[in-house]
Amino acid sequence: MAGMNIKSAKILVFSTEKISDPAIDMAGLLKLYYPPTVYTISIPCSSGVKSRWILHAFEKGFDGVFIAADGSDCPYGESCTEKTGKIVSRTHELMKQKNIEPARLRMAAICSVCSESFVKQMKSLNEYLLKNSII
Amino acid sequence: MDIEKGKTYKYLREKREVTQAAKDNQKQFSKIKKSILEALQESDLTIEQLTQKLNMPKHEVVYYLMSLVKYGFVQTDAVDDMDEYFSYKLKK
């Protein structure tokens, strides 16, 4: 990629239709800017993300993956935070096996109005990925 | 009564008087349209220049010119250095 002026890291966000999507949409509405190389794939619940999807994303060239978790707001029950956490730790293990820096996968609860916190997370992950020259 | 489709305006003409105001308005528009298009034929012009050329109040030039933009006869061209006035040209 020599010669290309890379300004931001490519980040895949697993967001959720009822909870974090509204927050991400609202970030747009409020013009809270974040890197345009952040892409979302929306699913019903953050506890449904499969490790293989995350690994697939790294394989295909994503620099970072972020799970915008439902947290305690999950419409499917309180166990969500814990379950999403387990997905992350399991995947971190798999990443280590494949020599992928585990810090490239992050998760945080993003409630339906957490636009600012979403943007903060994106900026911070982006900075981390750029600083540690993951890309 | 048998009325031919596509020529029903003739039917209404017999029943309804077109007002003088409507006739005058149409004539006036045709005239102004013609003069604006002719003026722009020669060169691209700003509203200020058109006003002088046509000897018409500025706001009327805006009204008619922008209508002609809407109808696809004229298009907006560059803006001046002060970003204040656009010039207008004929649409090819």
Added chain:
Amino acid sequence: MHGKILNTSFDALVIGGGIAGGEAALNLVNNGFKVLIIEKDLSIGGKMILLSKVFPTLDCSACITTPKVSEISRHPGITIFTGSEVRKIIRKAENSFEAEVIKTPRYVIAEDCTGCQLCEQACPVNVHDQYQYNLIGRKAAYIPFSIASPRVAAIDIENCTLCGACEKVCPTKCIDFTQETEEYHIKAKTVVIATGFNLFDPLMMPRYGYGLYKNIITSMQMERQLAPTRPFNTILRPGDGKVPDKIAYVLCTGSRDVTVGNPICSQICCMYSIKQAQLLMGALPMADVTIYYINIRSFGKGFEEFYDQAKGMGVNFIKGKIGRISEKENGNLIMRYEDINENIVKEAEHDIVVLSVGVLPNTDSAALFPDGELKLDPFNFVYQTDPLASPAKTSIKGVFVAGTASGPMDIPDSILSAGAASSEAMSYLIRK
């Protein structure tokens, strides 16, 4: 005139196809009731469909209105009469209203029109376009505006010269000058009045010089200039086509002003002006926008934050009363105003002045029913007989009011009011 009896009787007759009438109709039809909407204009969607973006979320008005409008126009349970007016309604008995409706001819067979606009191109007549609030022209054969529903041509017969040009080019031969005014007799079980509001006409205030000075426009004219289907494709002074730079807003034009006969506050002008100011700063980054106000009434959900946002963007707010406006030779306007903060009279020069015109009642609604049956409030809006417990109730049993027909309100309030009216109408229909 043809007198047609429309045999189908309806559960609800909704008068007015704006956002309130539309919302009420949708609520009713989605619960299984048959609805007839009577709309005076050529298309439905009322004033909302003509707006640019809406406060305080800044989403585009058309994007919210058009799907509702298309749902309304497509619903098999809703019949729509456009270009039609209710001449009178008589309450015969419980659950029984009879209405006389006049449908003026469109001179176009609506079902056959494809909206191709060839007639528009052929028409030699140019008149002021009322949907662009007279900023530019339109033809006498015309489609009201690009997102109109139905998107069907009409002939403006008052200005038509009957030249026949449109008819010659119409590919589907749908132009039909033999159409005549039709009269319908309609039966319905309940009535929803959603006749909306009128805008204050600033010609009533000569000291502002509207009409005389061409660079003074109304807020609705600015709204059009900011809308996606805008007349100039950019923002221009109508007086000379200059891109404005110093823009002034005069709030409370025709509101809170006993001298023009309207003592009440219009509830929306502060917010739409603040919204326009924000949009203008986006469209013209160098522009300098000043809002002259008496009190800023940003009272609704998210409004105060929106006002703060405008201040943060650099919109100037001056607490001041405008005395008079005069024009300089270059078309700029001199505003003479009393600066309340400093208690002195000042002058300021602006390129363009926007008069934030207020909301007036649409007095058509009073004439719908026989003498005085439908009571009006002191400001000539439809009187709410039980405003606290049943805000949609009117002085006639079975007749409900929705939206700005009962007073000034913004879009969310209109929609909630329409929800209340349809809810009461449904109860009325179910309970018998």
Added chain:
Amino acid sequence: MNKKIGVYLCHCGGNISDYVDVEKVRKSIENEEGVFLAKTTMFACGDANQKEMVDDIKKNELDGVVVASCSPKLHLMTFRAVTERADLNKYHYVHANIREQASWAHSDDKAGATEKAIHIVKSAIAKVRLAESLNPFKIPSKKAVAIIGGGVAGMRAAIELSNMGCPVTLIEREHFIGGRVAQWDVLFTTNETGKELVTKLYNDLVKRDNITLFTGAEVISNKGCIGDFKLKIKIAPRYINEQCNQGNLQKAINACPVDVPDEFNFNITNRKAIYHNFPSEYPQYPVIDIKHCTRCGECEKICESVDFNQKEEIIEIQVGSVLMATGFDSYTPADGEFGYNRFDNVITLPQFKRIIELSDKKLIFKGKEVKNIAYIYCVGSRQIEGENKYCSRYCCTSAIYSAIQTKKIFDNIYNYHFTRGIRTYGKQEVLYGESLKDGDIYLQSYENDPPVVFREHDKTIVKINDILTAKREMSVEADLVVLVTGMVPRADNSVASLFKIPKGRDKFFNEIHMKLRPVETVIDGITICGACQGPKNIMESVNSALSAAAKSFSYVSKGELELEPIIAQIDKDLCTWCGACIEACPFDAIKMEKQDTKDIAVINNSVCKGCGMCLPVCPTDAINLIAYSNSEIESMIDALAG
């Protein structure tokens, strides 16, 4: 697999096209595999475009459609309906959000926004390529609605639903019904009293046999979802029999030795442990405040209706929809805020309203006659420092109306209003005019320079730099300072967390869309209305209550609901039965079943909610969620990565 896909790219009247080069997006995707046509449009949601889409789908026999426009929250349903009108199964439609997540989020970077939009559309195309026809499940919907909150909004919604023939359970936390309005005396516009309004509604309510009313009742658990909410309600005992003898009860109240602050009067008076708020209140018999009762037994001696053996009850109900009307709290000023809790003659507007009602002939406060009243506006609202940035909407009118009433009822009253700009919007403006004519004095502070309340000797002084007299410093000696307090969200909102109702920036409940769906929440089947959603006056609350009633009714009126067929599926061959999925499922939707030679997991389709929690725990990757299969997600990732 070889789909014919139609792609529509929306300008959104400039909302998208001002920042995203829509034509460039079109060119970049028109040659994607399967794309048969790619068009741009000013308004994808407009009628004309919808018609065109239907024609396109029919004429070209398209079997996949993508619209790239605003958030799917707004128009996913709109375009699914379009495909259905064109006789194409609606699950062959995929929505791409290039407004909230591209043009708006990156309006600072047009090239970046365009690049992102291209990827988003490509991933939608990737998904639609794999889409399959699905048919919605139908589930029964219980024709009953639970209304939480028995204030004016809740009562009014209950009556309306009852009118529509829908059974209602009305659940009120307090022991008496009527909420805040019962606490107000004469109301603006109609001049009826709050008590009269509440009584009118109550009398209508109790006539109806399809409304069940619980007071002293709280929802303590919620299971289920739209169509079938199972609520547990805890009902506190009143310790008084329903068939009580009013005469002896009053004696029993008199005999009670307990003296505690009366919340109904905002603590300006005291009440007994056995009490009612006002004699005609509903339900029309008192309650024993067990927290403060000393069990001295005095009341029991006098009145046979007192019954300390009553027990807390827990009942279960089943409803198809829940309507929230939980109201607001009045803002309580901080200690020292404009002298509150420092100077004994600084009170809040609600307290003031109670004092007016409880006073007779002369306005007496703490033994002294009140003549000069200073009203300080925007206390707790439009805060300069604090968190409450919003305007509370009702307070200007309420304060002015109270001031006018005060002058009408009592002699020699002088009203001084310390405002931040009066907001008597709409017809309420006439009230402001009346007050000015009445001789009330209005002063206005600068935005960041609020008035100050201080003591000088034994006098309370309010000082302001007044805008209206050009920065003149003005002072008023006040006998009473009334803090015009705004509305804040309920401090105890545990019921909202049971239902996971989202809150907005102002911490009030949030609707899905202020204009499109103003009484719905993102939690299906739950509607909101009244002041729990944000400050409102009575009329506005009732308008929203009636709207919410109509909406809740529409969820239950037909007796059944269509649900998305998005559920988990198990690959029999891959399943080796370990039980991990059963543990992961929060809904008990998975069972073990013997099939042929082995045990496998089986999904109960009508119980599965499609959350996908069982997916990642499966060691053999045997579970997929319909429409979110490995192939779909991974092909979307490929498209986004490309």
